[in-house]
Amino acid sequence: MMSLRLLIPSLLLAAAALTGCSADRSSVTVVQPGRPGETAQVVPLDQVEPPDTAYTDADVRFMQGMIRHHAQALEMTGLVAGRNASAGLPRFAKRVEVSQRDEMDLMVRWLRDRMKQVPSVDSGHGHGGGALMPGMLTEAQLAELRGTKGAQFDRLFYQYMIQHHTGALRMVEQLYAEKGGIEPEIDQFANHVDSDQRIEITRMRQLLAAL
Template identity: 55%
Template sequence: MAPSRRLIIFAVIGTVAVGSGVSVALWANSDPPDRPPAAHVVQPGAPGQPGRSLSGNDLTQVSPPGFAAADTLFIEGMIPHHAQALEMTALVQGRTDNPDLTMLAKRIDVSQREEITRMQRWLDERGVPTTGPHVGHAGHDKLMPGMLTDEQFAQLKQARGAEFDRLFLTFMIGHHQGALTMVEELYATGGGLEPASDQFAREVNADQSIEIQRMQGMLAKMG
């Protein structure tokens, strides 16, 4: 993943939020009272990548970043990706008596349902059409990374009990890993510069990474 150019964090005294997605953080240092505190400007990298210090010359060239085609493609692909996750969680009732898996599915359902609303609002606010074969449902003509095929979904639907639990966890782990791949592709193709898309991508990366670890632990306990 290539480092992205996004939120800029300054260091001096207190915290001030300014427009265009730029945050200015200030703190005191050990400089004498008659000298101004030294400024340290750090540009965060993409998830998992280090940031870099910016020179004063770099700072003068910083302008509020807008959304790019890569951002739109990421959001348009993530909506049906999330929608399929909701279809998977909808299968849980009546197919398992595992309370931990039931609770996990409920958390996934609530969080991804809310994120679909956020993504649809993101598209609407930027004038991107939110209807058509690519947006808003799992019937995507091109499966996003990690999405189940029709055959896999039918297999999950037919399973019951321990078999369902194993398939659900295995398929959902792969589904989540696919979402992480989509985040990587976003930054690799020049997206994630806009603060809103960057924040959302980082949240997806963090939340689904945690859930992957939780599901792997559940699967390991099943033997």
């Protein structure tokens, strides 16, 4: 879903068209959308500046961290075959796998296009030896998941993946709290992650309740 911040240029053009070239810009007001969590403001047209759409360090950290986060989700879905009991789990796990692989490819391209480091996900449950991102499973939790089968595995998988997805939502919140997410591509991707993870959390709670 497109951010309201991207509507600012259109609002400026519309205001200019209504007032004409000779109008006093200080007497014209426009509604300027706020950042996530902030309210919109009515400000004089001559005080509105075009948004800065450059990426920030917070954007880079978000993409690098989310790659490690997604990598662990793929490790979790890779445990399903041969352990699950319910028919719904493999279908759900496949959906997660496909969507998160596609998103990882997007994040890797974004970082490489800007000549930023792409984190390694080959060592240590998808976090490349760095600190765990919000919601990520510890080694003990992963070992517990690997060691279960049947209905117990299904319940544990959903519980831990809900934990994992909830962490991704916190990462999106943190991105905007750190004044990131202004670049249109980052803003669109972060909103997509937020909405997709929320949908999957709702679905997992339904599947968990049905066990």
